[in-house]
Amino acid sequence: MEFRLKIKRYDSLQSQSYFQDFIVDEPLDATITSVLTRLNERRPLMDAEGTMVKFIDWECSCKQKMCGACAMIINGIPRLACSTFLEDLCKEGQQNVVVQLEPLSKFPVIRDLRVDRSQMFEDMKKMKIWLNSDAVVNNKELEHQYESATCIMCGCCLEVCTNYSLNNSFVGASVMNGAYRVATQQRQGSNRKQFIRENVKNGQGHCSKSLSCEKVCPMNIPVGALTSKMNRLYIKGLFTK
Ligand code: SF4
């Protein structure tokens, strides 16, 4: 099926963005990662006006929804390029189809569709999202812990979160999920109370519970439920030694 692929491009970190169009003919069961791969295989790469242009910079690794690297804004919605099919965006026989790709806007753009997600990992370090000893097994929490552990750090949740920006201390859903998991696996009497307090202060406490993050999360992580559980742990901690 023929369609117009509109890509928001940046030549470098601080450059102005511009859109470039390409005419593409791909089957409806093609993913956006395969569309981009085949586009970059063209020699030379010409835009829709027939001008020779530079290859598109974008990122992917697993191509099976496991690494989060291919997250980008596709037709206005943050999604994984490797699990977004053309048939998710248009119907057979539809005319004048436009598919628009943009880099995630909450992170610095390195070039074209490739962004620097390192802030998410810095926030994990800042909030100490790790265990210092063996995990405590709590059967009641296992299901939610498993859901939380499926986070692939793609950053789609941060894109739609009005409270998250690189300039404030709110860490957003990706780190909040990890904090819940660590809090429910830590031993009592370790620094658990302090861990919960700090994480609620920079996470759950700033979350306005709009749950837009849940709607776009490719792993369907129940951010709202995990946030409530973390808040409950915090309140409980206020009344116990
Ligand atoms: S919570 Fe979901 S959307 Fe956010 S980083 Fe993890 S997998 Fe991606």
Ligand code: SF4
């Ligand atoms: S529910 Fe919280 S983390 Fe999710 S989008 Fe809203 S403010 Fe952000």
Ligand code: FES
């Ligand atoms: S390439 Fe790994 S999630 Fe898409």
